[in-house]
Amino acid sequence: MEYQNLLLEKHEGVAVVTLNRPDVGNVLSVDLMRELNMLADELQSDLETRVVVFTGAGKNFCLGADVMDPKHQENSTGPVLKRYRGFSIGPTMIMKLNQIPQITIAAINGICLGGGTCIASALDFRIGADNCRCGLPENNLGMNLSWLALPLMVNILGPAKAKRFVILSKKEPAQTLYDWGWLDDVVPAGQLKERAMETARLYAAQAPLSTQMIKRSINTLVQALDQPIMHMDSEQYILASLTDDFKEGIEALIQRRPPVFKGK
Numbered sequence: 001m002e003y004q005n006l007l008l009e010k011h012e013g014v015a016v017v018t019l020n021r022p023d024v025g026n027v028l029s030v031d032l033m034r035e036l037n038m039l040a041d042e043l044q045s046d047l048e049t050r051v052v053v054f055t056g057a058g059k060n061f062c063l064g065a066d067v068m069d070p071k072h073q074e075n076s077t078g079p080v081l082k083r084y085r086g087f088s089i090g091p092t093m094i095m096k097l098n099q100i101p102q103i104t105i106a107a108i109n110g111i112c113l114g115g116g117t118c119i120a121s122a123l124d125f126r127i128g129a130d131n132c133r134c135g136l137p138e139n140n141l142g143m144n145l146s147w148l149a150l151p152l153m154v155n156i157l158g159p160a161k162a163k164r165f166v167i168l169s170k171k172e173p174a175q176t177l178y179d180w181g182w183l184d185d186v187v188p189a190g191q192l193k194e195r196a197m198e199t200a201r202l203y204a205a206q207a208p209l210s211t212q213m214i215k216r217s218i219n220t221l222v223q224a225l226d227q228p229i230m231h232m233d234s235e236q237y238i239l240a241s242l243t244d245d246f247k248e249g250i251e252a253l254i255q256r257r258p259p260v261f262k263g264k
Contacts, residue, residue: 005032006039007057013050013204014197015043015102022058028115030071033093036119040096050208051200052100054123055107055193061132062116065090080238087234090115090147098122098152098219101212103203107196108132109189111171118149121156124215126182127196128174129189134182135171141249142261143240146233151226156182 007018017039019026026032043049056062067073075086097104097119106120107127112134120126120134128134136153138145145153145166153162161180165172177183187195203211240246244264252259 001038001042003035003039005029006035008039010049011197013048014200015046015049015052016197017052017054019054019056019062022056022060024066025060025063025111026056026058026116027063027066027069029066029069030075030089032066033089036093037089037096040093040100043100043102046102049102050204050206050211051103051105053105053107053196053200054119055196056109056112056116058110060110061106061108061112062119063111064114064116064137076241083238083241084234087146087237090118091234094118094122094147094149094152098148098223101216102208103200103211103215105196105200107192108134108183109192113137113171115147118145118147118152121149121152121182125184125199126177127185127187127192127199128177128183129192130174130186131189132174133171134177135169136166137169139167140169140259141253142243142245142247142259143249144233144236146237148226148230148233150233151223151230155222155226 005020007020009016019032021027021029021032043052075089076083103125104123105125105127106123108120109129110132112120112132114137117134117136136145150162150166153166157165157180165180165182174183174186178186185195185199245261248261249259
């Protein structure tokens with residue numbers, strides 16, 4: 001199919017998917033998220049593609065959710081039941097990306113925040129430009145980390161570093177993320193695409209059936225408790241969004257000042 005917010009190229013068993021909203025930092029509109037879901041569904045029946053590389057057009061990989069998108073705003077208002085159902089697009093996207101049968105690689109350029117960091121964490125490998133910075137700003141807004149992403153962070157980082165990454169909400173530099181094990185490789189920015197394709201070709205050369213079975217088995221082993229524990233993260237977000245601390249976090253962001261949380 002034709003995509004409006006994604007670029008899709010295929011090269012001898014390697015698909016390159018580019019988030020294509022560079023004028024706004026590739027923020028995740030509802031339409032972009034729906035296209036990622038459709039792409040993930042299409043890859044389930046794609047027997048030719050063996051590796052999928054994700055990257056961002058322009059300077060940045062992805063600056064997170066598009067809070068100015070009217071469709072996001074519509075999903076965040078009204079009765080709690082309506083908000084609960086509207087919120088499901090995020091967790092669904094992360095789950096679908098995580099379940100792509102092919103090997104998946106994030107080639108992270110520039111800044112990667114919030115939902116962008118969740119996307120990268122749902123993939124198999126992450127290669128970062130040496131000037132990239134990644135973070136999870138949710139807790140600075142009085143929000144929990146949702147979209148099924150918290151167990152992904154724990155699986156990759158371990159509990160202590162996951163707590164640091166999620167709770168302190170800092171934009172961490174590439175070297176720190178590599179030392180933690182969140183990034184698998186760091187290269188000069190000008191070599192990011194080349195290294196991502198080089199890595200992709202290595203995996204594409206392996207037997208596709210056994211490779212995809214190994215991936216699925218490892219993910220199943222590591223993620224066995226993710227769904228039983230994190231089925232409620234949408235509810236946690238809705239609860240957090242009703243607090244005064246959440247309102248303070250949003251106001252502080254708009255006013256470009258540190259938030260003052262009071263636990264209310």
